[in-house]
Amino acid sequence: MLDLQSQHNQFLVTDEDFREFNKYGLPVAVFCPNKCKTVAFGLLQKWNVEHAIVNGKKFDRNKVVFLIK
Incomplete structure (x- = not known):
């Protein structure tokens, strides 16, 4: 389980x-290592094994990093 105070x-x-x-409804940052920058920041809307949707944009879970800020 995630302990938000230590995250x-x-x-x-x-x-x-x-x-x-997702239970907490807090935003996540989506970092792209190829571009070396954050490409999205917002609520995690949906996800499956291959993709996750943040702010209406679909990201490949194998190509970006999802961060708790």
């Missing part, structure tokens, strides 16, 4: 991470 720039990796964090 500073932590990664969301597993479906369990996504479920736990």
Whole structure:
């Protein structure tokens, strides 16, 4: 389980991470390592094994990093 008080720039990796964090309705940052920058910031809307949707935009879970800020 995620402990929000100890989460500073932590990664969301597993479906369990996504479920736990989504309960709080807090925004996540989507970081693209290829571009070396944050490409989205907002609410995690939906996800499956391959993709996650943040602010209406679909991201490949294998190509970006989801961060708790």
